[in-house]
Amino acid sequence: MKVSWHKAEPDLQGIDPLVVAQLKQNAAELLHDIPPRKHQDDGVRDGIMWHRGAASEGPEEQSDGPQNYFLFYARSRSERGFEVLAVRSLRQVSAMWLRLSGDPHRPLY
DSSP: EEEEGGGGGGHHTTTHHHHHHHHHHHHHHOOOOOOOOSSEEEETTTTTTEESSSSOOOOOTTTTSSSGEEEEEOOOOSSSSSSEEEEEEEHHHHEOOOOOEETTTTTOO
């Protein structure tokens, strides 16, 4: 499957190159059309889909691996496949969720 990364390239600059390679390899297998539903590793809203950068997190995986990132993507308009729009770490997604919940200083527990 064809996966375009043009819009997400700036997001990849601060990520370990080995993790970037894993994210790109995993994207070809993981990205798919997601029906509207609630799920922890993937979802969709207003045509933007997201999926965790790895299918699962195992105890043997590195501390900063693809499982620690979300890929935000959409169907490619010009070719068959998907276009990755952004890459965000779990920390970035968590911080965004806290801001949207109304209390950025609320503890996570």
